[in-house]
Amino acid sequence: MAKEKTAITPTRAEDYPEWYQQVIRAADLAENSPVRGCMVIKPWGYSIWEHFQDSLDKMFKETGHKNAYFPLFIPKRFIEKEAAHVDGFAKECAVVTHSRLEANAEGKLVPAGELEEPLIVRPTSETIIGEVFSGWVQSYRDLPLLINQWANVVRWEMRTRLFLRTAEFLWQEGHTAHATKEEAIEETYRMLDVYADFAENYMAMPVIKGEKTESERFPGAVQTLCIEAMMQDKKALQAGTSHFLGQNFSKAANIQFTSESGQLEHAWTTSWGCSTRLIGGLIMTHADDDGMVIPPRVAPSHIVILPILRGDENDAAVMECCRKLEKQIKSQRYDEQPVRVELDKRDLRGGEKMWQWIKKGIPMWVEVGPRDVAAGTVFVGRRDQGPKMRQSMAADEFVSSLPSVLQEIQDGLFARAKQFREDNTRDIDDVKEFYAFFTPKNEDKPEIHGGFARTHWCGDPEVEERLKKDLKVTVRCIPLNAPEEPGICPFTGKPSKRRVIFGKSY
RNA sequence: CGGGGCGUAGCUCAGCCUGGUAGAGCGCUUGCUUUGGGAGCAAGAUGUCGUCAGUUCAACUCUGGCCGCCCCGACCA
Secondary structure, X not given: OOXXXXXXXXXXXXXXXXXXXXXXXXXXXXXXXXXXXXXXXXXXXXXXXXXXXHHHHHHHHHOOOEEOOOOOEEEHHHXXXXXXXXXXXXXXXXXXXXXXXXXXXXXXXXXXXXXXXXXXXXXXXXXXXXXXXXXXXXXXXXXXEEXXXXXXXXXXXXXXXOOOEOOEEXXXXXXXXXXXXXXXXXXXXXXXXXXXXXXXXXXXXXXXXXXXXXHHOOOXXXXXXXXXXXXXXXXXXXXXXXXXXXXXXXXXXXXXXXXOOOOEEEOXXXXXXXXXXXXXXXXXXXXXXXXXXXXXXXXXXXXXXXXXXXXXXXXXXXXHHHHHHHHHHHOOEEOOEEOOEEEOOOXXXXXXXXXXXXXXXXXXXXXXXXXXXXXXXXXXXXXXXXXXXXXXXXXXXXXXXXXXXXXXXXXXXXXXXXXXXXXXXXXOOOHHXXXXXXOOOOOOOOOOOOOEEEEEOOOOHHHHHHHHHHHOEEEEEEEOOOOOOOEEOOOOOOEEOOEEEEEEEO
């Protein structure tokens, strides 16, 4: 059987990491920049980020948060205040040490004006925001303090991949301070729920809510919660985190307040964030061998109109019909907003044009040619179905069905992703089976293998260390919603309270 | 930061071993044909061969330094 031609070479099965790069290129989402480790996010990719921002921002505001902005630079002494935090981030900090450039004898610019204290380009803002919060918080009446920031951060990574790990990335970071431990913990869980809601209902990316083990915890946190998603190569992607910071940062930054009973107390803080990494997750959840697939709720455009122009007397009528259709489509509403439509008038061959949009992952496209104009029909394609499954239908019927079809695509993508995760999740109670599950059959060129193993674990960090070394497998999370299920840890024979999720991660 | 590889057209790369100042495919532009489909034919544009120095009459080719990128390790939203 001849191999079907795919728009992306190689396919997922042939070479997954290369496929990922090619999808980004074909969909025109982003590209590597002249700056080491930093990416250029192109309009189509950035528009996806803007939709993420819009939806998340609304959810943050509905849960009582307000946006603010804090400095890009953090004085070194702030970062030094929280010991575990320093340990975690020191190795990946970009440091500003000079304030100007001067020409040397050879005419080359060299840094001059050394700063008295180096400035760290924020890898995350707990410390600087903590310092500022200490000035904002005096009384229990100032709490809770619920702040979010949309910003860029820098982590000097050795190896980078577009969206998944770049030296600079865009994100939001929520920072809150509370009068009581209970309230802060409640906030930590609430924001995790927001992330899970967003991932599943907007990105159509099913996630498992859970808690990180001590070894995977955020530097300086008491408790780290996360949502974990399974990519199509069966590896796990952490898609959002929410941290209960206890009083670690409030003690470091001296966030103190006078309580109702007149006591001077340290506040309890949280932080939570998600980044442009989510776009990497979106790609690896939905994209296929023909390119990107974008769920309607976060798509830059829902539908593109492709006029079939043949350079003859019919063209004017076709364009006229397309403009009318564009207006009708815009009058439809999906997700409480007008349906987003583009009319692609570019002077390109029809087939070429259609495939460009398929590769970009637009949820739907509609072709209009002279025969359609005459018959009052349109020719409709859906990205969640094969490019050959296009259908002719009455134009007005098509327009009125749009909202429900878009929702059908949204729901279908989620269901498909969830099914994939379930198909690749197994309860494993035996060490041999566990090792076999996570070992590729072809060692030279590992095939896509593994998945999520739901396995008992006694809580011993040595087990984590060994599995990481042997198989590169880690505890992705201790699921929150799983009922207690007493069992035996297959690695130590010790008792275990519940199964945890093991997997290979990004 | 350790080990390996590579920098030649917008992209992917050949040429280098055996020095004589550049090639292919894709892409781009134009023309003709084709037209409900990622097309064909023809013509054309685009390179200080990463960079600096050395050897030489002559360096993309040989030698050395530097810079950058990729892969494998340690780290990671």
